[in-house]
Amino acid sequence: MMNDVLSIAEYLTTNKLEYEMTEPDLFGNSGQYTVYPTSEEELSALFAFVHMHQFTVNIQGTGSKRGYGGLIDQADLLISMEKFTGIVEHHSGDMTLTVKAGTKLEDVQRYLEAFNQKLALDPFMPYVSTIGGVIGSNDSGPKRLNYGSARDAVIGLRVVYPDGKVIRTGGKVVKNVAGYDMNKLFISSMGTLGVITEVTVKLRPLAKSTATCIISFQGEDRNKIYSFTRKLLNNSIEPISCELLDPVVSYEISGINKLSLLVSFEDVEKSVDYQIKYIQSLVEEEMKLTVLRNNEEKQLWDRLYQLPFDKGPEHDKDEKLFAVAKIGTINLNVIDILLKVMEIRKKDNIDIYTHGGVGHGLMQLYIKGKEREMIETLTKIRNITNENGGYCIVKHLPLAQRLVFDTWGETKGAQYLLEGIKTKVDPKKILNRKRYVGGI
Secondary structure: OHHHHHHHHHHHHHOOOOEEEOOOOOOOOEEEEEEOOOOHHHHHHHHHHHHHHOOOEEEEOOOOOOOOOOOOOEEEEEEEOOOOOOEEEEEOOOOEEEEEOOOEHHHHHHHHHOOOEEOOOOOOOOOOOEHHHHHHHOOOOOOHHHHOOHHHHEEEEEEEOOOOOEEEEEOOOOOOOOOOOOHHHHOOOOOOOOEEEEEEEEOEEOOOEEEEEEEEEOOOOHHHHHHHHHHHHOOOOOOOEEEEEOHHHHHHHHOOOOEEEEEEEEEOHHHHHHHHHHHHHHOOOOEEEEEEOHHHHHHHHHHHHOHHHHOOOOOOOOOOEEEEEEEEOOOOHHHHHHHHHHHHHHHHOOEEEEEEEOOOOEEEEEEEEOHHHHHHHHHHHHHHHHHOOOEEEEEEOOHHHHOOOOOOOOOOOOHHHHHHHHHHHOOOOOEOOOOOHHHO
16 A cells, blocks of 8 residues: 555645645544545646556535545545635626636635625635535525526536546536536535536526515414415515524524514515515514624524534543434425424433425424434434435544434435446546545
8 A cells, every 4th residue: 555655645746736744633534645626627637547456435515514424534645625726717698607616615705706796605604615515516505596506507517527627517508408417416515426526506686675574473273373484475576585494593593482483585676675574463462573684694594504513623621522413394384393302402401403485395493412312313304204204314524423324214216326437437436535425
């Protein structure tokens, strides 16, 4: 193995690639060497080299999702895309943008502000999440209700295959209907099929006016919450988000220690005002409506998106671990699951907080506890989710605990298709080994 490691170092040095030796990481998915490519040509040549010698490779952006899947501590090489950054093309009239995969989402949004445009994606931790990482994990937040997911925003990709071959999927125009949509093959593949180098996305204009309504409930009456939510969703208004927050999350981001519904709007001012008035007409006496605009609204959303960071660190003086889980279920089942999670917190006295979209059925959970109680809690939550016809995966957990608890859950009938695609694209299984569902 020493000769192999030396040959990697010799290659990196000879080809003047920036790299460093790295130590094993708490979350695994690392490499003996970390290399920082800055061009597609460097990546292509590097993969041709590692493919020839069958070296193993892990891939990451800034490393914010290193605790998301994976059963291996170190590969031979870790490729970091954090210096693979920049805007490639921006056609403001066509409302399309091509950007290098290592560019942080926040940097993209800041660039687009000057053109009164934005990328309609709202992943968690946008200040550190890269475009490639967001696409590779298909990450999204509460505004998915209106924005959709990465699959709705991406119109083209450039990808380096594990053997060094460079391919392009989709195109650079919004209307592109030729053949199978290969973009979807790589979105949510967790970097197991290739390294995304460039992403072409469609854009939206910045809204003229925005507002967020917080509807706080005085108790935990499931029927009242369900009835109000149904009325809200079964009408002609078009909220950007409709997120149910447990009291702890609500207090963390708004200072309101009540079970609350976060409903936001983006449109021209008259439309936003009209929709707020409609919300006011639905609010009953035992509910409270708070409307936020401008800087207060921005701070609210910033705090929500940063919760995965703010709930850490991974270890504290009480030897507690920190985990983030994702639940997918039928839209209004979010209410029942959230209330059951609150019951678990009260009964087991464990730090667990959650919120979820009653319009799209995706939930985010934050859990802090010692290993045994955390595994027991995750198991209970997965059982509850399965009973409600959904799924539960773990997006953030140290490697030692991922080896104990299956972060992806039970494999489905289509597993053989996923395995077949992996074998076809990466027959030597050198890229992000055992990172995906079923140990792919």
